[in-house]
Amino acid sequence: xxxxxxxxxxxxxxxxxxxxxxxxxxxxxxxxxxxxxxxxxxxxxxxxxxxxxxxxxxxxxxxxxxxxxxxxxxxxxxxxxxxxxxxxxxxxxxxxxxxxxxxxxxxxxxxxxxxxxxxxxxxxxxxxxxxxxxxxxxxxxxxxxxxxxxxxxxxxxxxxxxxxxxxxxxxxxxxxxxxxxxxxxxxxxxxxxxxxxxxxxxxxxxxxxxxxxxxxxxxxxxxxxxxxxxxxxxxxxxxxxxxxxxxxxxxxxxxxxxxxxxxxxxxxxxxxxxxxxxxxxxxxxxxxxxxxxxxxxxx
Amino acid sequence: xxxxxxxxxxxxxxxxxxxxxxxxxxxxxxxxxxxxxxxxxxxxxxxxxxxxxxxxxxxxxxxxxxxxxxxxxxxxxxxxxxxxxxxxxxxxxxxxxxxxxxxxxxxxxxxxxxxxxxxxxxxxxxxxxxxxxxxxxxxxxxxxxxxxxxxxxxxxxxxxxxxxxxxxxxxxxxxxxxxxxxxxxxxxxxxxxxxxxxxxxxxxxxxxxxxxxxxxxxxxxxxxxxxxxxxxxxxxxxxxxxxxxxxxxxxxxxxxxxxxxxxxxxxxxxxxxxxxxxxxxxxxxxxxxxxxxxxxxxxxxxxxxxxxxxxxxxxxxxxxxxxxxxxxxxxxxxxxxxxxxxxxxxxxxxxxxxxxxxxxxxxxxxxxxxxxxxxxxxxxxxxxxxxxxxxxxxxxxxxxxxxxxxxxxxxxxxxxxxxxxxxxxxxxxxxxxxxxxxxxxxxxxxxxxxxxxxxxxxxxxxxxxxxxxxxxxxxxxxxxxxxxxxxxxxxxxxxxxxxxxxxxxxxxxxxxxxxxxxxxxxxxxxxxxxxxxxxxxxxxxxxxxxxxxxxx
Numbered sequence: 001x002x003x004x005x006x007x008x009x010x011x012x013x014x015x016x017x018x019x020x021x022x023x024x025x026x027x028x029x030x031x032x033x034x035x036x037x038x039x040x041x042x043x044x045x046x047x048x049x050x051x052x053x054x055x056x057x058x059x060x061x062x063x064x065x066x067x068x069x070x071x072x073x074x075x076x077x078x079x080x081x082x083x084x085x086x087x088x089x090x091x092x093x094x095x096x097x098x099x100x101x102x103x104x105x106x107x108x109x110x111x112x113x114x115x116x117x118x119x120x121x122x123x124x125x126x127x128x129x130x131x132x133x134x135x136x137x138x139x140x141x142x143x144x145x146x147x148x149x150x151x152x153x154x155x156x157x158x159x160x161x162x163x164x165x166x167x168x169x170x171x172x173x174x175x176x177x178x179x180x181x182x183x184x185x186x187x188x189x190x191x192x193x194x195x196x197x198x199x200x201x202x203x204x205x206x207x208x209x210x211x212x213x214x215x216x217x218x219x220x221x222x223x224x225x226x227x228x229x230x231x232x233x234x235x236x237x238x239x240x241x242x243x244x245x246x247x248x249x250x251x252x253x254x255x256x257x258x259x260x261x262x263x264x265x266x267x268x269x270x271x272x273x274x275x276x277x278x279x280x281x282x283x284x285x286x287x288x289x290x291x292x293x294x295x296x297x298x299x
Numbered sequence: 300x301x302x303x304x305x306x307x308x309x310x311x312x313x314x315x316x317x318x319x320x321x322x323x324x325x326x327x328x329x330x331x332x333x334x335x336x337x338x339x340x341x342x343x344x345x346x347x348x349x350x351x352x353x354x355x356x357x358x359x360x361x362x363x364x365x366x367x368x369x370x371x372x373x374x375x376x377x378x379x380x381x382x383x384x385x386x387x388x389x390x391x392x393x394x395x396x397x398x399x400x401x402x403x404x405x406x407x408x409x410x411x412x413x414x415x416x417x418x419x420x421x422x423x424x425x426x427x428x429x430x431x432x433x434x435x436x437x438x439x440x441x442x443x444x445x446x447x448x449x450x451x452x453x454x455x456x457x458x459x460x461x462x463x464x465x466x467x468x469x470x471x472x473x474x475x476x477x478x479x480x481x482x483x484x485x486x487x488x489x490x491x492x493x494x495x496x497x498x499x500x501x502x503x504x505x506x507x508x509x510x511x512x513x514x515x516x517x518x519x520x521x522x523x524x525x526x527x528x529x530x531x532x533x534x535x536x537x538x539x540x541x542x543x544x545x546x547x548x549x550x551x552x553x554x555x556x557x558x559x560x561x562x563x564x565x566x567x568x569x570x571x572x573x574x575x576x577x578x579x580x581x582x583x584x585x586x587x588x589x590x591x592x593x594x595x596x597x598x599x600x601x602x603x604x605x606x607x608x609x610x611x612x613x614x615x616x617x618x619x620x621x622x623x624x625x626x627x628x629x630x631x632x633x634x635x636x637x638x639x640x641x642x643x644x645x646x647x648x649x650x651x652x653x654x655x656x657x658x659x660x661x662x663x664x665x666x667x668x669x670x671x672x673x674x675x676x677x678x679x680x681x682x683x684x685x686x687x688x689x690x691x692x693x694x695x696x697x698x699x700x701x702x703x704x705x706x707x708x709x710x711x712x713x714x715x716x717x718x719x720x721x722x723x724x725x726x727x728x729x730x731x732x733x734x735x736x737x738x739x740x741x742x743x744x745x746x747x748x749x750x751x752x753x754x755x756x757x758x759x760x761x762x763x764x765x766x767x768x769x770x771x772x773x774x775x776x777x778x779x780x781x782x783x784x785x786x787x788x789x790x791x792x793x794x795x796x797x798x799x800x801x802x803x804x805x806x807x808x809x810x811x812x813x814x815x816x817x818x819x820x821x822x823x824x825x826x827x828x829x830x831x832x833x834x835x836x837x838x839x840x841x842x843x844x845x846x847x848x849x850x851x
Contacts, residue, residue, distance in 0.1 A: 041395065054683060071349065072677030079352070079676060109372070109394030116807060123804040127797040134793055156793075185808050189739040192812055193746045196797060200750055200790040204757065207786040235760045238706065239753040242699045246745075249695030255684025261738070 003229045004222050007282035014163060014279055021170020024177070030169065031176030033067055033184030038110040040085050043103035044094070045077040053078070059096050063089065067182045077103065112185070128157040131199060139210055152206045155283050160198040163279065164271045165191050168264055186261035194268025197243075201236060201276040208232045209281065221288055225281045233277055240273040305837035312830055316720040319727045341730055343404060344389050344737025344811070347685060349677040350404040355668040359397050362666065367397070373562055373665045374399060379807065389737050389811050399668060402676060404735055421561060421667035422659065423607040424592075426599050428555035437550035444545035452513045452520035452542040459509060465524055465538060474519065474543040483538035484526070490533065494518075501525055501537045519544040554605055557595050560665060563588025565639075567659035569652045572644065578652050580614070580643040582659070589639025596636040603629035606643065609667070613655060614646035680738065699752070707759045713834040714755040721751050721826035725819055739812040743798075747819025750791060754827035757783040773839050780832055787824065795820050 051059075053070040056078065060068065071079045078100075085093075090105055132153030139152050168191060175181045208228040216224060244266060251262045357374060359367050371394045378401060382390040391402040430437075455472050459465060466482025473479035490498060500514045501523050510523040520542045527536035565588070568581045584592050595604065605628060606613045612626035628645065646652050678685070700718075703711040725744065729736060762779035770778065795817065802813035 038393075041393075041400075052683070053677075069679050071679050073352070074674045074676075077674075106395050108400065109375070111391050111393045112807070116805065116809065119804050120809070123800050123809075126804065127800045130796045130800060131793050134796060135789070138789060186738050186742075189742045189808060189812055192739075192801070192809070193742050196746050196794045196816065197749060199797065200753065200794050203790045203793050204753070204786045207789050211782075211785070231764075235753075235756050238703075238756050239749065242702060242752050243749045245698045245702065246692060246695030249698065250688050250691040252691070253694065254688035254691035255680075255686070257680045257684040258688045258738075261742075265742075 003226055003278065004282050004285055007278075007286065010278045010282060011286075014275070017167050017170070018163060021167045021173070024170045024173040025166075028173045028177035030173050031180065031182045033182040033187075034069070034081055034083060034108075035111045035185050036183075037083065038108055039067075039081060039083040040090075040105060041079065041081050041108040042090065042093075042105035043073060043077055043079050044097060044100040045103050046099055047076070047101065048099065050076055050078065056080075056097065059098070060093060063092050063096060065089070065093075067180075067184070081108065124161070128161065131157045135203070135206070139206070151284060151287055152210075155280055155287075156199055156202040156206065159202060159275050159279055159283070160195050160272070163275050164198045164268055165195055167271055168194060168268045171267055172264065181260055184260065186258070187264050190261050190264035190268060193265060194272055197269055198272035198275060201239075201272050202280045205229065205232050205236070205276045205280055206284075209284070222285055225285050229277055229281050236273055236277055240269055243269055305833055305839070308833045309837045312720060312833065313716075316723050319723045323723055323726045323730060341726075342733045342735045343678075344735050344740065345391055345402050345404040345676075346679045346738050347736065348404060349675070349679075350402060351673055352676045353401045353403070353673045354395075354671050355399040355401065356671045357397050357399060358667040358669070370665045371397070371399070374668070377562075377664060389735055389739075389807055398671075404737070421609050421664060422564060422613075423610075424557045424559040424595065425554035425605045425607060426557055426595060427602055428553050430551050430553075433547040433551065437547040440550060441545040441547045448542050448544060449513065449520055452522065452540075455540055455542070456513060456522050459522060459524075459540075460511070465509070465540070469538060469540045472542070473540040475539070475541040478539065478541075481538075483524070483540055485537055485539060487527070487530070487532075487534040487536050497521060497523070497539075501535065515544075517544075517546075557591070559584075559588060559591045559595055561659075562665040563591060564659060567656045569649075569656045577644060578646065578649055580646065580652055580656060582641045582643065584639040584641075586639070589637070592639060592641065593635060593637045596632045596634070599632045600634060602632060604632050605629035608655065608658070614643060615648065615651060616645060703752075703755075707756075709838070710759050710762065710835060714752075714759070714831055717755065717826055717831040717834060718748070718751060720830055721823055722748065724826065725822050728818055728822065729815070734814060734818075735811070736815075737808065737811050739808040740815040743812040743814070743816035744819050746794075747816055747823050750794065750820065751823035751827055753790070754783075754787045754823065755831060757786055758827065758831065773836075776832070776835050776839070780828065784828070787827065791820050791824050 050072075053072070056070055057068065065082050065085070067083060069081045071081075073079045080093075084107065094100060094102055135153035135156065169183075172181065172183050172187065176183065205228065208231055209225055212219075212224045212228045212231075216227070219227070247262055247266045247269070251259060251266065254262065357371060359370070362370055375392050375394050378399065379390060379392040382392075382401075382403065389404065391400075393400045451472075455468055458468055466484075469479050469483030473483055475483075478485050490502065493501070494516045496514055496516045500510050500521075504510055504523075504525050506525055506528045508525055514521045514523055518541060522540040523537055524539070525535060525537045529535050563584050565583045565585045567583070570579055570581055571577065572579055611624060612628045614626070614628050616626040616628055628643070630643075630645075646655075700715040703714055705711070707714065725747070728734075729740075729744075734740065758779050761783040762775045765775040765778045765782075766772075798813045798816040798820065801809050802817060805813060
């Protein structure tokens with residue numbers, strides 16, 4: 001199978017997805033969870049038996065509530081956190097909950113500190129640089145001087161971040177807007193996981209390319225890349241398939257509260273596998289070709 | 300190593316695995332065998348297990364309206380940092396108006412929780428504020444104080460009337476230090492020496508009599524006892540107990556809080572003066588703090604600057620060994636101080652100094668806080684939901700094992716056992732350390748499991764290639780591991796680097812994720828490379844080697 005033959009198609013597909021995601025992120029904005037924005041906190045108490053959290057969720061299903069967390073408090077109460085609600089909505093909630101007594105309702109600030117927000121950007125930049133550096137060192141001096149060792153690193157982190165993570169974010173911007181699904185801390189954790197997974201995946205593919213570069217001097221770049229992809233696709237598919245097996249199991253038969261988290265992982269990991277095979281390799285090839293063209297122009 | 304060696308080692312691994320499984324999840328074992336191994340439970344995070352919710356009230360009355368929010372959020376960050384020192388606690392800290400909600404996982408005893416949050420020292424620097432004239436407010440304030448003082452005087456008077464020893468009471472309560480030492484005795488004095496109200500009272504009672512009412516003068520409230528009648532010189536002798544009054548003029552000079560506070564303190568040390576050998580405290584301010592300190596000292600040259608810790612003087616100044624409301628530490632500022640460090644001298648008790656420095660170092664807060672309530676709270680993600688997910692995850696994992704065995708046959712089976720051992724080892728580590736497991740921690744763990752599977756798959760894929768080239772089992776294994784190692788190494792190392800960066804720079808849930816990932820990767824590489832290899836090699840040269848079907 002020639003992976004590089006339809007590379008323009010893959011580029012087109014991915015570009016569409018990336019542009020679409022950027023558009024939805026900017027236009028729909030990301031629907032952030034309470035931990036990021038703050039919201040309302042209320043505490044209610046029951047005199048007799050208190051219902052289970054699921055029962056409370058069911059009672060409140062009629063009211064349009066953005067992101068609800070229900071936490072048992074003490075023996076008889078519940079602490080409920082939602083996005084900012086009006087007094088009327090609060091009255092509605094109290095009415096829907098039979099036998100509940102109001103304890104208090106107040107505004108609550110975000111639980112994610114400013115520090116984390118600023119540090120996140122720093123750590124991502126540093127991490128990307130570190131990856132590029134590491135790969136540049138280990139892949140140093142690899143055969144056909146046309147592929148500089150740091151190309152690999154940049155493609156690996158670039159694809160991981162600007163493709164896999166970005167598209168998942170775009171997806172969440174869309175479902176956030178239409179279905180009110182929020183980007184909560186677990187979703188961000190899922191994104192981190194996807195990033196790690198994607199990087200790992202891409203590096204393994206590149207490693208095979210590197211090995212083949214050393215072994216087969218006779219072949220040209222495209223042939224080497226193709227050979228490598230052919231050899232690694234089996235493993236990539238098996239690895240993602242096994243991970244997806246677990247994820248799908250939890251998605252379909254697991255609990256309610258983890259569904260968004262699992263969904264983010266499923267999309268991200270599928271994208272990650274696709275990108276390591278159909279984007280990373282071809283991108284390498286394209287980069288080299290462009291460089292060659294430039295060099296020829298100069299010559 | 301001979302093949303018997305590998306078999307033995309395999310067996311040892313299995314045995315260790317069994318013991319650890321025991322440790323991680325003793326229930327099934329307890330029911331089988333009649334031992335009662337006490338279970339050490341996993342430390343689960345708030346989202347998985349719930350814990351304690353503490354509510355702290357912040358004292359914001361002295362903070363300007365526009366600064367309030369910033370202070371509360373600064374407080375939030377600081378408290379979160381305090382609890383999450385090793386990145387293993389992942390507390391939930393939120394601002395609720397002028398209160399702080401702190402949720403800690405699993406900690407049930409509020410005293411334990413308070414210990415984790417630690418001391419909350421409140422550092423203030425106050426300068427003298429001179430007001431031009433007596434204001435309404437000052438008059439009101441002094442009246443208020445005087446009501447209290449009058450009450451006190453009445454209290455003492457009743458003690459005297461009940462037969463209390465005048466001298467002793469004077470020694471204890473009188474604010475007139477000099478006479479108090481003499482049991483309140485003022486000595487002999489003539490008419491015209493004392494103020495009018497005092498004179499009127501004392502000259503009209505008889506010897507030994509105690510004036511039955513409190514006498515108010517400009518000095519305060521007096522309880523007067525005439526001790527000797529008029530002598531030839533026209534003098535009489537009396538004793539008194541004075542409870543000082545507060546005058547509005549006293550408020551002309553007051554201590555005003557400056558912008559310099561605990562949040563500007565970088566660190567505190569104790570040391571000894573080079574010349575005198577006296578102990579001293581050294582305060583080091585942050586960059587911002589240094590600038591503020593410079594401005595404050597500049598505008599207070601030849602004026603005192605008072606330092607308060609938790610509303611009281613920072614050190615003991617009256618030599619009684621204790622820091623009470625009587626102490627006041629307000630050294631004169633000689634010159635503008637740049638460079639951001641201040642030295643506090645005058646405290647002689649090393650113990651006090653140590654205590655002060657340790658409290659300052661634990662992090663002075665931007666506002667004082669007080670615990671007002673606490674309660675237990677349940678898990679955010681819901682127990683039922685989590686149990687369901689856990690079961691689903693296990694089901695998925697079983698599917699994975701079946702799948703791997705189907706594809707890779709015997710090596711697949713061995714990989715599954717190796718994976719299982721990996722999970723057990725990692726879980727044991729999580730229990731032993733202990734790491735608070737939250738959803739992000741588990742996500743990091745899941746990622747590392749995925750990478751462990753990946754490593755195994757890489758090895759097997761290589762082994763197949765080697766076999767296809769005609770190698771025997773021994774060489775297939777050897778080459779398989781050798782050739783796949785670079786990929787495994789690079790993949791795992793790059794992810795490890797990212798995890799390390801996330802761990803050191805990130806906070807709260809990012810740290811939790813990174814931590815389990817770091818541990819997971821480290822252990823998984825070990826399990827994939829060593830454990831799987833040992834298992835595989837124990838089959839070398841055995842009967843099983845020949846069965847093609849097992850290996851494909």
